[in-house]
Amino acid sequence: MYFKNISLKYKIPLRVAALVIVTAFVLASTMVYRDIKELRNHTVAHAFRMGGAMSDTVVAPMLHDDVWRTFEIINTPFRTPQHPVPDQSAADQGAEYILILDTANKVYVSTQPDRFPMQSNPAIAEPLFAEVLKKLPELRDLHPAVVESTTSDDLFLLTPIHSGGVMIGTLVMTYSKTPFTAHLYSLAWEAILITLLVLAVLLPLSLYWGQRMAAPLLQLSAAMNKITPNLPESSDIVLDESNDEIGQLGKAFKSMLVELKEKEHLQQQVIASDRLAAIGRLAAGVAHEINNPLGGMLNAISTYKRHGGQDPLTLKTISILERGLLQIKDTVAALLVEAKAKARYFDQNDVNDICTLVQPDIQAKHVNFLLQNNITEALSVPSTLARQVIINLLLNAIHATQQHGHVRLHIHRDGNNLLIDVSNDGSYIPKDMISYLFEPFTSLNEKGSGLGLWVIYQIVQQLGGLITVQSEPGETQFIVQLPLQEQHE
Amino acid sequence: MARVWLSLLLLVMLPVSSTWAGQSPVKPQIRVGLMPIFVDDQAAFINSWHDYLERHLGRPVTFVQRGSYREIVDMLRDGKLDFAWLCGYPYVRNKAYLRLVAVPLYKGKPLYRSYLIVPSSDKQTKSLKEMRGKIFAFSDPDSNSGYLYPEYLLTTEGEKSFTFFDRTFYTWSHRKVIEAVAIGLAQGGAVDGYIWDTLAQSHPELTSQTRILLKSPELGFPPIVASVAARNEAVTAMQQMLLGMARDQDGSRLLKELNLDGFVRGDRHLYDEIDRMSQFVEKSRMNVLQKH
Numbered sequence: 206m207y208f209k210n211i212s213l214k215y216k217i218p219l220r221v222a223a224l225v226i227v228t229a230f231v232l233a234s235t236m237v238y239r240d241i242k243e244l245r246n247h248t249v250a251h252a253f254r255m256g257g258a259m260s261d262t263v264v265a266p267m268l269h270d271d272v273w274r275t276f277e278i279i280n281t282p283f284r285t286p287q288h289p290v291p292d293q294s295a296a297d298q299g300a301e302y303i304l305i306l307d308t309a310n311k312v313y314v315s316t317q318p319d320r321f322p323m324q325s326n327p328a329i330a331e332p333l334f335a336e337v338l339k340k341l342p343e344l345r346d347l348h349p350a351v352v353e354s355t356t357s358d359d360l361f362l363l364t365p366i367h368s369g370g371v372m373i374g375t376l377v378m379t380y381s382k383t384p385f386t387a388h389l390y391s392l393a394w395e396a397i398l399i400t401l402l403v404l405a406v407l408l409p410l411s412l413y414w415g416q417r418m419a420a421p422l423l424q425l426s427a428a429m430n431k432i433t434p435n436l437p438e439s440s441d442i443v444l445d446e447s448n449d450e451i452g453q454l455g456k457a458f459k460s461m462l463v464e465l466k467e468k469e470h471l472q473q474q475v476i477a478s479d480r481l482a483a484i485g486r487l488a489a490g491v492a493h494e495i496n497n498p499l500g501g502m503l504n505a506i507s508t509y510k511r512h513g514g515q516d517p518l519t520l521k522t523i524s525i526l527e528r529g530l531l532q533i534k535d536t537v538a539a540l541l542v543e544a545k546a547k548a549r550y551f552d553q554n555d556v557n558d559i560c561t562l563v564q565p566d567i568q569a570k571h572v573n574f575l576l577q578n579n580i581t582e583a584l585s586v587p588s589t590l591a592r593q594v595i596i597n598l599l600l601n602a603i604h605a606t607q608q609h610g611h612v613r614l615h616i617h618r619d620g621n622n623l624l625i626d627v628s629n630d631g632s633y634i635p636k637d638m639i640s641y642l643f644e645p646f647t648s649l650n651e652k653g654s655g656l657g658l659w660v661i662y663q664i665v666q667q668l669g670g671l672i673t674v675q676s677e678p679g680e681t682q683f684i685v686q687l688p689l690q691e692q693h694e
Numbered sequence: 695m696a697r698v699w700l701s702l703l704l705l706v707m708l709p710v711s712s713t714w715a716g717q718s719p720v721k722p723q724i725r726v727g728l729m730p731i732f733v734d735d736q737a738a739f740i741n742s743w744h745d746y747l748e749r750h751l752g753r754p755v756t757f758v759q760r761g762s763y764r765e766i767v768d769m770l771r772d773g774k775l776d777f778a779w780l781c782g783y784p785y786v787r788n789k790a791y792l793r794l795v796a797v798p799l800y801k802g803k804p805l806y807r808s809y810l811i812v813p814s815s816d817k818q819t820k821s822l823k824e825m826r827g828k829i830f831a832f833s834d835p836d837s838n839s840g841y842l843y844p845e846y847l848l849t850t851e852g853e854k855s856f857t858f859f860d861r862t863f864y865t866w867s868h869r870k871v872i873e874a875v876a877i878g879l880a881q882g883g884a885v886d887g888y889i890w891d892t893l894a895q896s897h898p899e900l901t902s903q904t905r906i907l908l909k910s911p912e913l914g915f916p917p918i919v920a921s922v923a924a925r926n927e928a929v930t931a932m933q934q935m936l937l938g939m940a941r942d943q944d945g946s947r948l949l950k951e952l953n954l955d956g957f958v959r960g961d962r963h964l965y966d967e968i969d970r971m972s973q974f975v976e977k978s979r980m981n982v983l984q985k986h
Contacts, residue, residue, distance in 0.1 A: 272863035273831070273870060276879055318879040323829050323861055 213422065217415035218408050225404055233396035240392060241385055249351055249362065252300065252378050255282070256349055256364035260376045263305065264368050267313070272323070276314045279303045279376070283316055300378040301359075305366065307374050310338055327377075337361050341375060358382035421451045425458060436466050477640050484644055485663060492541035495533065502530055539656045540645065542663035551591040551623065552583035556616060559595050566603045572612050579617035585690045586623050590664045597657045598627040598683050605631035605681060621689045622670075628682040639674060661685070722753060722928075739951055746944055750935045762866055763836035776924035777932055781916045783838035786969040789962070792919040795929060796936040797960030800888050804958055805912040807887035808839030811875050811904040819882075819907060822847055830859040831880035833868045838968050839886040840868055843910045846971040849978045869893065876903035888915070892953040914964035918957070933959070 208216070259279060266274035282299050304315035304327065315321035320330045328334040333354050340352045340363065349364040360380040366373050424444055431437045439462060444455035506527045513519070556578050567574050595614070602612045606629040615626040634642065641647050643662035646655035665672045670687040740757065747755045758775070760766050767784045769775045771791050785792060797804040812819050819825060822844065832855075833840025848858050855862055863880070865871050871883040872890065887909060894901040918936060920929045939945030940956030949956060 270863070272861075272879075273865040273874060276874075314879070318877055323879070 212415075213419040214412070214415040217418060218411040221407055221411035221414075222404055225407055226400060229396060229400035229403070233393065233400075237389060237392045237396070241389055244385060244388060245360075248380055249360070252351075252362040252380065253349055253364075255300075256362050256376055256378055259303075260364040260366040263366060263376070264373070267305070267366065267373055268368060272314050275305060276316075279305060279314065280316050300362075301381045303376065303378050305374050305376055306341075308372060310341060310375075313374055333357055333359055333361075337363070337377070347372070358386070418451075421445050421447070421455065425451070425455055428458065432462075432465075436462065436469060439463065439466075473640065477643075481643055481662060481666075485666070488540040488645065492537040495537050496541070499530060499534055499537065503527070503534070506530070536656075539660060542660050542667065549588050550583040551580075551586045551588040553578070553580055555588050555592050556580060559592060559599065562596060563599045563603065566600060567612070570603060570606070571609050572603055572606055573609065575611070575613040577613070577615040577617070579615075580623075584618060584623050586668070586687050587690075590668060591623070591625075591687065594661050594664055594685055594687075595625055595627070597661050598625070598685070601657060602627050602629035602631070602681075602683075605629050607631060618689075619686075623687045623689065625685040625687070626682065627685075628680055630679055631681065633678050633681050634674070634676040639676065642674060643672070739948075742944075742948060746948060747935075750938075751931055763834050767836065770919070770921040773921055773923035775921055776928060777918060777920050779916060779918050781834075781836060781838050782914045782965045782968040783842045783972060784836045785917060785919055786965050786972055791922055793922065793924070793929065794960050794962055795918040795920050795933050796957040797917045797964060798915050798952075798957055799940075799955040800915055800953075802955055803912070804915045804960055804964055806839070806915045807912055808843035808910040809885050809887045809890050810844055810882065810907045810909075811872065811885055811890070812882045812907050813875055813878055814903050814905045815878070816881065816905065822908065823851070825882050825907075826858055827860045828881040829861045829863075829879070830855065831871045831874040831883035832862060832864050833871045833883075833885060834864060834866055837868075837884075837886070838913065838916075838971075839910070840871060840884050842968065842971055842975065843913075844884045846975050849975050854982070872900060872904055876900060882907065888953070895953070911967070913968055917960055917965075 211219070262278050263275050266272075266278065280303075282303070302315060302317045302320075304317075304321050305313040306327065307313040310326075311324050312321045312327050314323060315327075321327055326334075328338060333356065336354055336356070337352050340350065347365045347367050347370070349362060352361040352363060354361070358381065360382060362378040362380070364376040364378070366376055421444065428437070428442045428444060431441070439459065442459065442462065444459065446452060446455075506523055509523060510520075510527075513523075556576075560576060563574075566572075595616075599612065599614060606612055610630050612629045613627070615624075615628075617624050617626075638647075643658050645659040647658070662672060665685055665687065668687050670685060672683065672685050674684075675682045744755055744757060758769075760769070763781060763784050766775070766778050766780065767788055770778050770780075771788060777795065780792070785794075800806055810822060812825075830844075832844075835841050845855050848855055863874075865874055865883075868886045868889040871880075871885045872893065874880040875883040883904075890901060890904075890906070918932070920932070936957040937959065939949055
C-alpha cells in the first residue's frame with residue numbers, strides 16, 4: 206500500500222533496481238550453477254585421468270609390496286618442489302587425500318598416514334568410508350566409479366587397481382566440495398559486485414528518467430488543481446507538448462478545459478437571459494397594472510380640466526398631478542416595449558434618416574463617424590424598431606466616446622439576418638457590468654435613464670434576434686442580429 | 695631449489711675393452727657409477743665430481759647409477775665394476791671379492807653410527823622393545839645402519855623384524871626413511887647417523903620432525919672398495935687421488951659438500967663388529983630354518 210503512494214520519481218528507480226537485481230540473480234544463479242557443474246565435471250574428469258594413470262603406475266610397486274614407492278606415486282600431487290616434506294594440504298581442485306585400499310579394504314598406504322595409518326580400517330578414521338566401502342563390490346568390473354556421499358560434501362573417486370584382471374587394491378581419491386563452495390562464494394560475490402556496479406550506473410539514470418516521466422504528470426496535476434474555484438485561462442496552463450500518453454492526456458485536459466469554459470459561458474448567458482426575461486415579465490405585468498388606473502386618472506384629470514372649477518390653486522395642483530402621471534406613463538411605456546407588428550420594412554432611407562438624426566450629437570463632440578451601409582433594398586424588418594435600436598446604440602456610442610473619438614456603424618445583410626454593428630473607441634464596459642448591462646436602470650453614465658439598452662434588448666428579443674457585446678479597452682462593439690421576417694401580404 | 699637426496703655415492707670404474715685400449719694412446723676409460731647423493735644441487739655436484747675424477751685420474755670417466763646396493767654388489771662381483779663406495783654390511787659379506795681402497799673420515803674418524811628414529815610427535819617410546827607391532831621403515835636390506843643394526847638388536851632379543859613389527863618396508867634411501875618417519879607413514883626407522891646429522895645441518899625442518907630413539911656404537915664408515923677385477927694401477931691411482939683430496943682446494947670443497955673430512959687408507963678390522971653382527975643374524979636365520 207505504501208508503495209502506491211511513492212512518487213514516480215522514486216518508483217521508477219526502485220523498479221529498475223528490482224529488475225536489475227532479479228535479472229542479475231537469475232543470470233548469476235544460472236551461470237554459477239553451470240560453472241559449479243562444469244567445475245565438478247572437470248574435477249571428476251581430471252580425477253578419472255589421474256586415477257587411471259596412478260592405478261596403472263602403482264601396480265608394479267604394489268606387486269613388490271614396495272610401500273614407499275607406492276606412497277611416493279600417490280603423493281606426487283601433494284609434493285611441492287619447495288619442501289622436501291610432502292605438503293599435505295590439497296591443492297586447488299586437487300584431491301584432498303588419496304589412499305589405496307588392499308583387497309581386504311584395509312589401508313595399504315595413504316597420503317595422510319597420521320589419519321589413515323597403514324593396515325587400518327579407513328572407516329575408523331573417516332566414518333564416510335563405511336558408505337564408500339559398501340560401493341566397493343560394484344567395482345569388481347574393474348571400472349572406476351564416483352561415490353558422492355549422501356551425508357557430507359565429499360566426493361570419492363574409486364579406481365580399481367588390477368594386474369592381469371585380478372584386483373589387487375583400490376585407489377580412493379577424495380575430493381572435498383569445499384573448493385566448490387569457495388568458488389561458489391567467490392562467484393556470488395563477483396555477481397553482487399557487478400550488480401552493484403550496474404546499479405550505480407543505472408540508478409542515477411533511472412532517477413533522471415523518473416524525474417522526466419514524473420515532471421509532465423506533476424505539471425498536469427498542478428494544472429488540474431487550478432480548475433477550482435475558477436476555470437483558468439488556457440494561456441495559464443503550461444504543459445509540455447508531446448504525442449505520448451502523457452502528452453495526449455495534457456491535450457485532452459486542455460480541450461476539456463475549453464469545453465468547460467464554453468459551458469460556463471453558455472450557462473452565464475442562460476442565467477442572464479433568464480433573469481432578463483423574468484424582469485421583462487415583471488416589468489410588463491407592473492406596467493399593465495399601472496396603465497389601467499393611470500389611464501383612468503388621466504381621463505379624470507382631463508374631464509376635470511374641461512368641466513371642473515376654475516380655482517387656480519386646484520388647477521395648479523391638478524396640473525402637477527397630470528405632469529407626474531404623464532411621467533409615470535412615459536416610464537411605463539418605456540418599460541412596456543411592444544413591437545408594433547404593423548410597420549413598413551427597413552430600407553436605405555431609414556439609414557439616411559438615422560444619420561441625419563444623430564448628426565447634431567456627432568458634431569457636438571467632433572466624433573469621426575464612419576458609416577458602412579451595405580443595404581440596397583428593403584429588408585423585412587420593422588423599420589421603426591430597427592431605427593430605434595440603431596439610434597439608441599449610436600447615441601450610446603457617441604456618449605461613450607471622447608471628443609474626436611471614433612464611432613462606426615456597419616449595417617449589412619448576412620443570410621436571413623440584418624446585422625447591425627456599432628462600435629466606438631470610448632471607455633470600455635467593465636466585465637462585471639456586462640452581465641447586468643441589459644437590465645433596466647443600469648446606467649453607464651449619470652445622465653442616462655438606464656432604460657436605453659433595456660429597450661433595445663426588449664425589441665431585439667421580441668423580434669427574435671440576438672444582441673452581443675464585446676468590450677475591451679479601445680473598442681466596444683455591439684452587434685445586433687435581427688432575423689428577416691417572412692414576407693406576407 | 696634442488697632437492698636433496700640421501701645416498702650412498704658409488705664410484706665405479708670399468709676398464710675399457712682391450713681392443714679399444716690397444717688402438718688408443720689414452721688411458722682406459724673409467725665409468726663411474728653413482729647413487730643419488732644428499733647435497734642440494736645433486737646434478738651440479740655429480741658434474742663437479744665427474745670433472746674432478748677425470749682431471750685427477752687422467753682418463754675418461756662415466757657414471758653408472760643404480761637403485762639398490764644389491765645391484766651394485768652384483769655388478770662388482772660380476773667384475774662389471776671396479777670400484778664402489780659401499781656400505782660396511784655388503785662389504786663384510788663379500789670380502790672375498792672386494793678390496794678396501796679407502797675409508798672416509800667423518801668428524802676425524804673413519805666411524806659412524808646407526809640411528810633408530812621415531813616421529814618427534816611420539817614422546818612415549820623409550821626403547822626398541824616398545825616398538826613391537828608398529829610400522830618400521832628400513833632403508834635397504836643390504837644397509838648396515840639402515841637394516842643390519844636394528845635386525846641385530848632384535849635378534850639378540852630373540853626377535854625377527856618381520857614378526858616383531860606389524861609391517862616393515864624399504865625406502866631404498868636413508869633420507870626417505872627420515873621422510874617416512876617424519877610424515878608418520880612409519881612409526882620408526884633405521885637410518886645412517888652420518889646422513890641424519892648432515893641433514894640436521896642443512897635441513898633441520900626435516901630432521902626436527904623425527905626423534906633419535908637410540909644410537910648404535912661406532913661402526914666402520916662405508917668404505918670405497920674395488921672389485922678383484924680392478925687393475926692394481928687403477929686401484930692405486932684411485933687410492934692416491936682419494937687420500938690426497940683433502941689437500942687440494944677442489945677436493946676440499948667436494949668433501950665439504952659431503953660433510954666429510956677426507957679419506958684414510960683404512961683397515962679391514964674396522965668392520966669386524968659389522969661382520970660379527972652379520973654372522974650373528976645369519977646364524978640365527980639358519981637356526982630358524984633348521985627348526986623348520
